[in-house]
Amino acid sequence: MGQKVNPIGFRIPVTKDWKSRWFARKADFGPMLREDLQIRDFVKAQLRQAAVSKVTIERFAKRVRVTVFSGRPGLVIGRKGSEIDRLKTAIADLTEGKEIYIDIREVRTPEVDAQLVAESIAQQLERRINFRRAMKRAIQTAMDLGADGCRVRCSGRLNGAELARTEQYKDGKVPLHTLRANIDYGFSEARTTAGAIGVKVWICKPKDWEDNGNASDAKARKAQKGATRRPRGNRQPKQQA
Structure with missing residues (x-):
């Protein structure tokens, strides 16, 4: 669902x-x-x-x-x-x-606003920028600014291909079934010479994220989160001599 x-x-x-x-x-x-x-x-x-x-x-x-x-x-x-x-x-x-x-x-961090990210990717596609480059760049920017996860999907005649298809890239976690998760969603269309290309963006933000939050605060939270991350499973950090 x-x-x-x-x-x-x-x-x-x-x-x-x-x-x-x-x-x-x-x-x-x-x-x-x-x-x-x-x-x-x-x-x-x-x-x-x-x-x-x-x-x-x-x-x-x-x-x-x-x-x-x-x-x-x-x-x-x-x-x-x-x-x-x-x-x-x-x-x-x-x-x-x-x-x-x-x-x-x-909106102080438009790079983490799903609707603005979708519109930005659509504008790049209309300027004939490679769709993979636009998608990966948007995901990397959102993750660098403190997002927990990001998923981007483009559908249509990508790069002017004869057959329409769907391409998707994802980084981090985007739990769509978790109602308490702070999921932001945006959609836009790129009008190209080959036809319309739909762009969908899902961005998972931290629970304490504010829509008008500061990017520096988000970077600090992400750095602190990475510093306190525990190793998975039975793996233990190596002891330095």
Whole structure:
């Protein structure tokens, strides 16, 4: 079950939270859900170069709070907040004139954010970079920054091959069946001349990991973990004379 289902939706009752947080009557649920989808699509399209990881939406009566998690918050804010004002005006039109609040959260380690990693690999594939090099580089970077495990899968006509196939690389542990595991998941598509290539990324983060954590803290935790690792089985460390 854990191998097939979306890891984020699978863990919502345990370690993950909803991206839309509001309540509505049955008659209003459909229009409000459609508004959420339109807001997310619009933000993703307008901030394509800003490395947007996710967009959360909260509603309070006639107010809507949109939180954008971005790896490049400067591009989202713009010069003197010009981009924020433009986003507010456009989103207000989508929500029929409701009062809009926009919060910007910085993703300090985009190399360990599954969605941003997937989009980065997709962009490299569109620039005709070898898919194996892009996948291995992304995995190595995530592991160096403190991830417990990383798995990347690409599906499609890789390198322009005549037959579509699936290639996958993995390092560390990615326990998809463990609900308490902090698994991050991202998906993106690369539009190439040979067709669409799907990119899926699973990243297992430490339990005490914060989405806006510092990369140096992650490196320190990983170094400490490696220093205290015990030998497996009956193997004992060699005694120095």
